[in-house]
Structures are given as C-alpha cells and as structure tokens.
Amino acid sequence: MTADEAFQDRYPDDVAHCYGCGRLNSEGLRVRSFWNGEQTIARLTPDRKYTAIPGYVYGGLIASFIDCHGTGTGAAVLARRDGTDELPRCVTASLHVDYRKPTPMGVELLAHGTVVEVTDRKVVTDITVKADDVTVATGQVVAVRMPENLVR
Amino acid sequence: MTADEAFQDRYPDDVAHCYGCGRLNSEGLRVRSFWNGEQTIARLTPDRKYTAIPGYVYGGLIASFIDCHGTGTGAAVLARRDGTDELPRCVTASLHVDYRKPTPMGVELLAHGTVVEVTDRKVVTDITVKADDVTVATGQVVAVRMPENLVR
Numbered sequence: 001m002t003a004d005e006a007f008q009d010r011y012p013d014d015v016a017h018c019y020g021c022g023r024l025n026s027e028g029l030r031v032r033s034f035w036n037g038e039q040t041i042a043r044l045t046p047d048r049k050y051t052a053i054p055g056y057v058y059g060g061l062i063a064s065f066i067d068c069h070g071t072g073t074g075a076a077v078l079a080r081r082d083g084t085d086e087l088p089r090c091v092t093a094s095l096h097v098d099y100r101k102p103t104p105m106g107v108e109l110l111a112h113g114t115v116v117e118v119t120d121r122k123v124v125t126d127i128t129v130k131a132d133d134v135t136v137a138t139g140q141v142v143a144v145r146m147p148e149n150l151v152r
Numbered sequence: 153m154t155a156d157e158a159f160q161d162r163y164p165d166d167v168a169h170c171y172g173c174g175r176l177n178s179e180g181l182r183v184r185s186f187w188n189g190e191q192t193i194a195r196l197t198p199d200r201k202y203t204a205i206p207g208y209v210y211g212g213l214i215a216s217f218i219d220c221h222g223t224g225t226g227a228a229v230l231a232r233r234d235g236t237d238e239l240p241r242c243v244t245a246s247l248h249v250d251y252r253k254p255t256p257m258g259v260e261l262l263a264h265g266t267v268v269e270v271t272d273r274k275v276v277t278d279i280t281v282k283a284d285d286v287t288v289a290t291g292q293v294v295a296v297r298m299p300e301n302l303v304r
Binding site: 014015017018019025027028029049050051052053054056058059060061063064067068071089091092093094095096097099102 | 166203
C-alpha cells in the first residue's frame with residue numbers, strides 16, 4: 001500500500017460504487033481514508049449543495065463522512081489482521097453522531113479515526129470531525145464484514 | 153396546515169435550503185414529513201446514485217432520511233406546543249442509526265417517527281425505516297431549536 005493510496009482505492013471493483021466513498025461513483029463524495037500513525041484520517045471539503053442552514057453543512061453529510069471513514073477504517077484494520085492486500089468490504093452495523101458545533105461551509109473537514117475494538121468480523125471506531133481545528137462532531141461506527149451473498 | 157402540506161413546507165424561506173429536506177434545494181433529497189395520527193411519516197424513493205453495494209442503498213442516505221425526518225418531527229411538535237403555524241427550524245444534537253438489513257434500491261422507503269421526549273427546546277424521536285414492509289433501519293434523533301444567531 002503506497003502512501004497516496006486510500007483504503008477505498010483497494011476495494012474490489014464490484015463494491016466500489018458507494019455514494020459516500022466509492023471511487024467508481026462519479027456523483028458521490030469519494031471519501032478517501034488513510035493511516036495516520038495508529039489513527040486514520042480523511043479530508044473532505046463539502047460541495048455547497050450539501051447545505052443545512054445557509055453557511056453550514058447539513059448533518060447528513062457529516063453522518064456520511066463519519067460512516068464511510070468508519071467502514072474504511074474497519075476494512076483496513078481487518079485487512080491488516082488478515083494479512084491481505086485487497087480490503088474486505090465492510091458494512092455499517094450502527095452509526096452514532098453527536099453534533100457539537102455548526103459545521104461551516106467552505107472549509108476542509110478532517111476526520112480522525114481511533115479504533116477502539118476489533119474482532120474477526122467487527123471493528124469499532126471513534127471518529128472526531130474538525131473544521132478549522134474546532135471539533136464540530138464526534139461519532140462512533142460499528143463496521144462489520146460484508147456478508148458475501150450481498151454482492152449481486 | 154393542510155393534509156398535503158409537509159412539515160418542511162412551513163419552514164421559513166431562509167432556512168429551507170437543507171440538502172436533506174429543504175424545499176428550496178433543487179439538488180437535494182427533499183424529505184417531506186407528515187402527521188400520521190400521533191406518529192409521523194415520510195416516504196422516499198432514493199435515486200440510484202445513492203448506491204452502497206450495487207442493488208442497495210448507502211448508509212448515509214438512510215442516516216440523512218432519519219435525521220431530516222427527526223428534525224422535521226421535532227419542529228412540528230414544537231410548533232404544536234407553541235401554538236404557531238410557522239415551524240421553528242430545528243438542528244440535530246445527536247443521531248443514532250442501527251442498520252438492521254441491507255436496504256434494497258428501487259423501493260419506496262417509509263420512515264415512521266414516534267416522539268419519546270419533549271421539552272421547550274428539545275424533541276427526541278424514535279424512527280423506524282421500512283422497505284417493502286421489512287424494517288431495514290431503526291434510529292433516534294435528538295432535535296433542538298436552532299439558535300437564532302445561526303441564520304446569516
């Protein structure tokens with residue numbers, strides 16, 4: 001894995017269409033996640049259409065950012081545990097978001113992930129989202145290995 | 153309030169641009185919520201771009217649907233409590249989603265809201281999302297009155 005390769009770059013093609021993080025979804029957010037020491041990091045500057053109140057980012061975008069960074073982190077952790085290069089695709093079992101401050105539009109958002117629990121099939125990640133170094137949201141994602149029968 | 157008027161139709165114009173539920177955001181989801189007895193209901197058939205794994209809806213869309221139906225429900229409850237016709241705009245304090253089943257694409261989703269706590273400034277709503285009568289997600293939204301200084 002090279003330094004400029006995101007976790008989501010290593011999803012198999014047939015599961016790389018997610019609106020949040022699929023490299024093959026040209027209309028989506030294309031969230032890209034990376035190791036940052038033992039933490040994980042992702043950056044996103046939301047398009048202006050993702051407005052809440054004018055001047056602020058809507059909560060669903062923040063939830064999507066946390067969700068996809070959490071499943072990406074989960075997949076990277078499981079790949080490392082499995083000793084594989086291609087990432088297993090994970091799905092979200094649960095998502096929690098606490099909105100701490102209004103998130104300003106037009107600013108790059110940083111998501112920092114901290115893995116708090118790992119099993120053979122589950123990874124729990126705490127995520128903090130910052131804008132201009134201010135924490136605007138915190139959350140937790142429980143990601144689980146995607147059941148193989150899900151791919152059609 | 154007429155039967156075909158959604159909660160979101162009564163948001164003031166300057167706070168009706170939310171990507172999830174703003175009637176003035178032409179690119180957004182335009183979630184529309186209604187009373188259904190003492191419960192609330194919203195319907196949404198996601199566009200195919202909101203894919204997760206092909207054939208299924210991505211988690212961020214479900215989170216956005218629950219979020220905006222929850223803040224809409226909160227606003228309607230507070231308006232009824234206040235005895236006002238125009239709805240106060242609410243923002244999300246916290247959002248929780250449990251993903252119970254993969255959500256099939258191409259099916260109308262129904263969100264049912266049940267209000268579980270109300271104060272002068274806060275409304276907590278439990279929400280169930282069904283596809284083809286199967287519960288695909290459950291969640292909870294804590295909605296609070298928007299601080300007045302948020303509108304620019």
